[in-house]
Amino acid sequence: xxxxxxxxxxxxxxxxxxxKIIAEEVPQALSCxxxxxxxxxxxxxxxxxxxxxxxxxxxxxxxxKTRSALDVAEQSEDVGANLNAFTDREHTCYHTRVLSEHALxxxxxxxxxxxxxxxxxxxxxxxxxxxxEEIKMYKDTPEDLxxxxxxxxxxxxxxxxxxxxxxxxxxxxxxKTSVEKYLRDYYTPDNMVISIAGxxxxxxxxxxxxxxxxxxxxxxxxxxxxxxxxxxxISLEDREIEQxxxxxxxxxxxxxxxxxxxxAVIDLALGGxxxxxxxxxxxxxxxxxxxxxxxxxxxxxxGLFGIxxxxxxKDVDKVIDLILKELKDIKKNGLKPAELDRAxxxxxxxxxxxxxxxxxxAFRNALYDLYYDRFLTNEExxxxxRSITNDRIIKLVxxxxxxxxxxxxxxxxxxxLPKEFKLTL
Numbered sequence: 001x002x003x004x005x006x007x008x009x010x011x012x013x014x015x016x017x018x019x020k021i022i023a024e025e026v027p028q029a030l031s032c033x034x035x036x037x038x039x040x041x042x043x044x045x046x047x048x049x050x051x052x053x054x055x056x057x058x059x060x061x062x063x064x065k066t067r068s069a070l071d072v073a074e075q076s077e078d079v080g081a082n083l084n085a086f087t088d089r090e091h092t093c094y095h096t097r098v099l100s101e102h103a104l105x106x107x108x109x110x111x112x113x114x115x116x117x118x119x120x121x122x123x124x125x126x127x128x129x130x131x132x133e134e135i136k137m138y139k140d141t142p143e144d145l146x147x148x149x150x151x152x153x154x155x156x157x158x159x160x161x162x163x164x165x166x167x168x169x170x171x172x173x174x175x176k177t178s179v180e181k182y183l184r185d186y187y188t189p190d191n192m193v194i195s196i197a198g199x200x201x202x203x204x205x206x207x208x209x210x211x212x213x214x215x216x217x218x219x220x221x222x223x224x225x226x227x228x229x230x231x232x233x234i235s236l237e238d239r240e241i242e243q244x245x246x247x248x249x250x251x252x253x254x255x256x257x258x259x260x261x262x263x264a265v266i267d268l269a270l271g272g273x274x275x276x277x278x279x280x281x282x283x284x285x286x287x288x289x290x291x292x293x294x295x296x297x298x299x300x301x302x303g304l305f306g307i308x309x310x311x312x313x314k315d316v317d318k319v320i321d322l323i324l325k326e327l328k329d330i331k332k333n334g335l336k337p338a339e340l341d342r343a344x345x346x347x348x349x350x351x352x353x354x355x356x357x358x359x360x361x362a363f364r365n366a367l368y369d370l371y372y373d374r375f376l377t378n379e380e381x382x383x384x385x386r387s388i389t390n391d392r393i394i395k396l397v398x399x400x401x402x403x404x405x406x407x408x409x410x411x412x413x414x415x416x417l418p419k420e421f422k423l424t425l
Contacts, residue, residue, distance in 0.1 A: 009025075010197075011023045011202070012369065015189070015206075015213070017189040017213060018188075018192075018219075019189040019190075019193075020192070020193045021194045021205065021206060021209060022193060022195040023196050023197075024198075024362070025198075025200075026198050026358055026361065028199075029198040029199040030099065030199065031097055031098060031198055031358065032098065032100055033095065033097045033197050033358040033363075034095065034097075034098065034106055034110070034194075034200075035095035035195045035359075035366060036094045036095070036111075036193070036195075037091055037192065037193040038091065038092040038186060038187060038191060038192055039090075039091060039186075039191045039193070039222075039370055040053060040090075040186035040187075040220075041088050041091050042087070042159075042164045043159050043225065044159075044222070045162060048170065049170065050162045050170040051165055051166015051167070052174060052178055052182045053087045053164070053186075054131070054164055055128075055131060055166070055174060056117075056182065056187075057085045058130065059119065059127050059179065060094075060113040061083070062118060062120065062123040063117075063118040063123070064116045065118055072109055072113065075105065075109060080098060080099060081096045081097070081102065081106040081109075082096060082097075083096050083106065084096060088164065090299060091367075093366075094110050095363075097358070097359060100198065100199040103196070103205065104201070104204055107194075107205060107209070111208075111212045112212070114187055115187070119176060119180065121176065124176055124179070128171060128172070131165060131166070132168060132171055135163075135165050135167070135168055142239060142241055142245040142310075142412075143291075145411050146245040146246065146247040146410070147308070148163055149235060149237055150247045150409040153235050153407060154231055154233060155230070155231070157231055158225075158226060160225075160299060184218065185221050188216070188218045189213055189216050189218070190220055193369055195362045195369075196362055197358040198362075225301060228299070228302035232403075232404060232407055234407070234409075234421050234423070235408070235410075236409075236412075236414060236417065237409070238413065239411050239412060239413065240413050241412060243311060244310070244411070245308070245310050245410070245411045245412065246308070246311070246320065246409070246410045247307070247308050247409045247410075248406070248407070248423075249305065249306035249307075249406075249407045251305065251399070251405040252297060252303030252304045252305040253296075253298055253396075253400075254300060254301060254302050255299065255300060256371070258384065259392065259396050261347070261381075261388060262388050263296050263298075265335075265340070265343040265344055265347055265388055266330065266393060267295065267305070268342075269330075269339045269340070269342070269343040270294045270307075271293045273346065275342065277326050278293070278322070279293070281322055282309065288309075288312075288315050288319055289315075290310060291310045292308070292309040292310075293308055294307045300371070305400060313413060313416035316410065316417060316418060320421065320423075324423070324425060327397075328401075330393070330394075331398060331401045334390040334391075334394040334397075335390060335393055337390075340390060340393070344386065344388060352382075355378075401425065403424050403425060407423075408423055
């Protein structure tokens with residue numbers, strides 16, 4: 001019998017082979033969001049097989065040992081389900097939304113795809129070309145390129161810095177044997193979380209999962225990762241484009257640090273909305289950019305806090321100076337009382353409004369389990385946000401707004417950009 005636990009609203013069921021099922025019933029829902037998470041992403045890859053996580057995310061849609069790709073597409077669309085997936089640095093997720101009475105159809109399709117992929121040589125070659133085109137697409141999109149280059153540069157001494165899609169070289173050389181090995185090593189029951197939210201037949205879902213996976217006993221061989229190190233760097237990607245796209249970053253927080261909510265509040269106040277400092281100063285008051293915003297990434301080992309802007313090449317220096325000016329002011333004075341209250345309200349509102357989506361609930365519950373092995377209650381999260389003070393903000397930014405962490409990537413026409421950049425507070 002599966003091991004059942006309940007911690008708050010979601011139920012957690014652990015099957016004998018290690019698969020976790022996390023289920024949250026949402027009263028009056030007519031559908032459910034189903035997601036299957038593999039606890040592996042680009043951080044688990046080697047340089048030689050970089051991009052294999054993302055490659056697998058693509059190739060499993062090409063059919064199984066008993067279903068063609070067309071069978072998968074037709075059988076999912078017969079019940080109105082749009083099967084989808086994404087890969088990030090730490091996870092791979094397969095997900096869909098479907099009417100409640102058809103959840104088991106989508107679930108069986110996913111399990112067949114993940115545990116019995118066909119891996120036909122012709123399909124592998126076709127998908128290789130698709131992904132090589134995807135890599136070219138990102139390189140031709142400066143808003144994407146400026147972020148990817150920065151991540152590779154600032155984390156270049158750590159596995160997390162590898163591009164999620166892989167490189168042209170790694171994808172070109174990726175072999176079927178490498179794909180098969182990665183599937184054996186990471187697509188294992190103990191490395192998988194099934195998360196569902198909405199209205200569904202939980203007993204049926206558990207029974208179907210046991211039926212289709214009971215014979216799969218393999219264990220994941222996770223490797224230990226080194227501490228995350230940030231490399232301060234300035235890099236330039238020469239492109240003959242009209243705008244210059246700049247991406248500034250510094251140290252952030254990990255998913256385990258309480259101050260991750262404090263960083264989220266700083267993000268909102270600095271560049272998270274129309275009332276934010278950078279939006280008002282750079283766009284509204286000076287007209288130097290159409291798009292300017294801040295962002296943050298939190299990972300298991302650490303994170304980044306960044307600011308993106310697109311501006312005229314001649315104005316790059318001005319925008320960077322204004323960014324550094326605001327960082328310096330927050331480091332010295334923190335946020336104004338009204339800014340702090342507004343950002344905390346924005347954060348609480350966005351987090352809780354998102355919970356009206358069954359997809360967000362399914363994703364949230366899976367990530368809570370993958371990161372914390374427990375579910376954070378809404379009251380716990382709300383109290384963490386309410387408790388943020390200006391003293392905590394100043395203490396955090398005193399650590400992360402430091403020249404020794406500063407990194408900058410600029411994508412633009414080299415001849416029109418400044419010859420050097422100074423990143424000092």
